[in-house]
Amino acid sequence: MSDKKKPVTIATVWLDGCSGCHMSFLDLDERLVEIAPLIEMVYSPVVDSKEIPKGTDVGIIEGAISNEDDRAKALKMRAACGFLISLGDCAVTGNVPSMRNVFDQKECFDRSYHENAQLQPMDPTVCVPPLLDKVLPVHQVVDVDLYVPGCPPPADAIYYVLSELLAGRQPDPLLLTRFGK
Numbered sequence: 001m002s003d004k005k006k007p008v009t010i011a012t013v014w015l016d017g018c019s020g021c022h023m024s025f026l027d028l029d030e031r032l033v034e035i036a037p038l039i040e041m042v043y044s045p046v047v048d049s050k051e052i053p054k055g056t057d058v059g060i061i062e063g064a065i066s067n068e069d070d071r072a073k074a075l076k077m078r079a080a081c082g083f084l085i086s087l088g089d090c091a092v093t094g095n096v097p098s099m100r101n102v103f104d105q106k107e108c109f110d111r112s113y114h115e116n117a118q119l120q121p122m123d124p125t126v127c128v129p130p131l132l133d134k135v136l137p138v139h140q141v142v143d144v145d146l147y148v149p150g151c152p153p154p155a156d157a158i159y160y161v162l163s164e165l166l167a168g169r170q171p172d173p174l175l176l177t178r179f180g181k
């Protein structure tokens with residue numbers, strides 16, 4: 001029987017964010033090779049899988065919660081993942097997406113789809129999930145186990161967080177990152 005340790009399963013989702021937090025994850029560069037044998041990416045924009053497997057060890061959410069689709073994905077992540085990380089300022093505070101919170105939806109739609117439209121101004125009605133009234137940080141929708149701020153959090157901070165978790169320790173991300181960094 002093999003005594004090889006089972007890899008830690010990781011799922012990541014990209015909600016209302018710019019993907020910069022996922023790019024920062026990829027900026028681990030050669031350190032990805034180092035941790036690759038220890039983890040298994042079971043769901044992510046960077047892998048081809050359709051469902052978040054139940055019993056996933058670690059979930060990582062990038063982006064704020066701006067629409068019904070974001071909210072449903074956050075709930076699925078919480079239900080599927082044993083430990084949930086809110087990654088980056090958009091997930092932790094709402095950050096850039098929440099700048100629309102000072103306007104009502106009609107003002108946002110008028111600005112985006114009428115005032116600035118050069119052809120066929122109209123509100124989107126199909127193939128787009130309904131917007132929430134206000135953009136929410138992840139923890140206002142689901143419980144979060146660890147906050148990793150930064151815009152984006154630097155690769156060193158992400159590497160530190162993952163290494164500590166893989167070693168069975170609780171990381172303190174504020175040693176390496178902070179809001180707006």
Ligand code: SF4
Nearest residue numbers: 017018020088089090
């Ligand atoms: S925190 Fe910054 S880098 Fe990450 S998704 Fe938001 S805007 Fe992009």
